[in-house]
Amino acid sequence: DAKTTQPTSMDCAEGRAANLPCNHSTISGNEYVYWYRQIHSQGPQYIIHGLKNNETNEMASLIITEDRKSSTLILPHATLRDTAVYYCIVSRGSNYGQNFVFGPGTRLSVLP
Amino acid sequence: DAGVIQSPRHEVTEMGQEVTLRCKPISGHDYLFWYRQTMMRGLELLIYFNNNVPIDDSGMPEDRFSAKMPNASFSTLKIQPSEPRDSAVYFCASSLHQGAGERANTGELFFGEGSRLTVL
Helix, strand or coil: CCCCCCCCCCEEEECCCEEEECCCCCCCCCCEEEEEEECCCCEEEEEEEEECCCCCCCCCCECCCCCCCEEEEEEEECCHCCCCEEEEECCCCHHHHHHHCCCCCEEEEEEC | CCEEEEEECEEEECCCEEEEEECCCCCCCCEEEEEEEEEECEEEEEHHECCCEEEECCCCCCCEEEEEECCCCCEEEEECCCCCHHEEEEEEEECCCCHHHHHCCCCCEEEECCCEEEEE
């Protein structure tokens, strides 16, 4: 069974906040939530990660529910360059190899 | 820093030929990963190394695939003989893991631009 569930695709208007949900109801206590994105024809790019507290960096904010069964990645002011596939990953870490799984992700289209 | 460097960016070859893909990780990183991406199967981890030692190669599809990391700054992924179903984008990634406790592993993988392989 997949460890994460994401919508297949989403649209967002340029300049508006993009909120990308991820369900991970079977997350273990020592597993982090990671977000990556892949812009067409490029390698995936790390965005943010968290364990149980909300996190923010220059790219995005990560909101994790108190029960840790779901999370939301927020791009506060989406631009056309944010059009990409966004991957939510639940894992102890990338150094756990096959435990670090990129699913199909959410294809975000930022519209002018 | 130049980032993870992969070569070639594009390779077109005929079935049965040997293919060698190359990767230079970010200096100082202690983990190196090889991924393959196709439309049908998405991003798949093939193999990864820690301090030049292969840790898990369970994702390598078959014996035609082999990977080496002779030193900390270079790795190769070889396919011999190549088949049309090997056509994909192959990504190399590296990461650094240090410290201890909750923040010891950032999980931040740095990916290269990929090598697009087409086997005719």
